[in-house]
Amino acid sequence: MSDSNRSLDIFEKMIAIRRFEEEVFNLHEAGEFGGHYHLYIGQEATGAAVMASLGAEDRIFTTHRNHGHMIARGADAGAAMAEILGKSTGLNGGRGGTFHLSDPSLGMPHTSALVGGAVPLAAGGAFAAKLKKTGGVGVSMFGDGCFEEGVVYETLNLARLWHLPAIFVCENNTPGAVLKSEGGNNTSNLPEGRVISTPLALGIESHEVDGGDALLVDELFSKCVARVRETSEPIFIEALTERWPGNHYSFPSMVTGITDVAMIWDDSLIGGDQAEWHKTHDPLLRFGRVMLAKGAATRDQITDIDNEATDRMAKAKDFALSSPLPDVDTIPDYVLARAGGN
Secondary structure, X not given: OOHHHHHHHHHHHHHHHHHHHHHHHHHHHOOOOOOOOOOOOOOHHHHHHHHHOOOOOOEEEEOOOOHHHHHHHOOOHHHHHHHHOOOOOOOOOOOOOOOOOOEHHHOEOEEOOOOOOHHHHHHHHHHHHXXXXXXXXXXXXXXXXXXXXXXXXXXXXXXXXXXXXXXXXXXXXXXXXXXXXXXXXXXXXOOOOOOOHHHHHOOOEEEEEEOOOHHHHHHHHHHHHHHHHHHXXXXXXXXXXXXXXXXXXXXXXOOOOOOOHHHHOOXXXXXXXXXXXXXXXXXXXXXXXXXXXXXXXXXXXXXXHHHHHHHHHXXXXXXXXXXXXXXXXXXXXXXXXXXXXX
């Protein structure tokens, strides 16, 4: 794949994630599903670039902020949205909801809403790949808050001791604020103050990267995947991302508005309280500007990609809304063993 085509592929994933998450936000605002939920807006560059380098033999385990990873991996948007609404046509029959989207056919067998829960599972996936000699790697996508959990340290230690083909991707959306900030929410309280200090202390090859720069993430991650496949040694990546202004503790708020991709080339469309976000931090707009500058895409191409993604997610929403809830008689399914193996 040429550099231009690869950039377009990553950009398509990023726009798909953004439009999916905007539809999810609207569905929640309309009361179509309730409860606590998280969006992946503002971190698309990392998720899209990571998934672009992974193959069918790899196993990915992710967190409560999983929608973006699932869409970038190629999950059916309609089934994913139906799952969030608890519908029977969802990826998991409506049993998982927003925190537990999974699709084993895509190498994403489980998503854990437990803080740090996806980290040991990725080591298990790496261990299985090593035993079975599949050539696959185990990948964990997790946040900086996971360093509050002892299982993260234990997993990193075992991955190093057992020479596991694993890649641990920490999406740190509170860079510069690893210690608790006044009036803020708890994140990792580390005496060293740097997330990357822990894997380095264990002798794990570790890297920091601007998680808002899709090209940098792609360049680093593709090299790391190749090295892990060759050496069967774990690698740790800390992707430093800027926290999306709408990313509140309990419920997201669309303070940045529905994204207008024309802001990539038309600064006159940028204004208001979130102008700095749109000008400097939004990874989707950042990458679009880079592609235009490099000649990797035209305005018309970007518009067409966006229109396709917007239409696809609108159809996904319609599918989810028109899908039935699980039948009450299916409550014991996947819970109790039944005669005949059902």
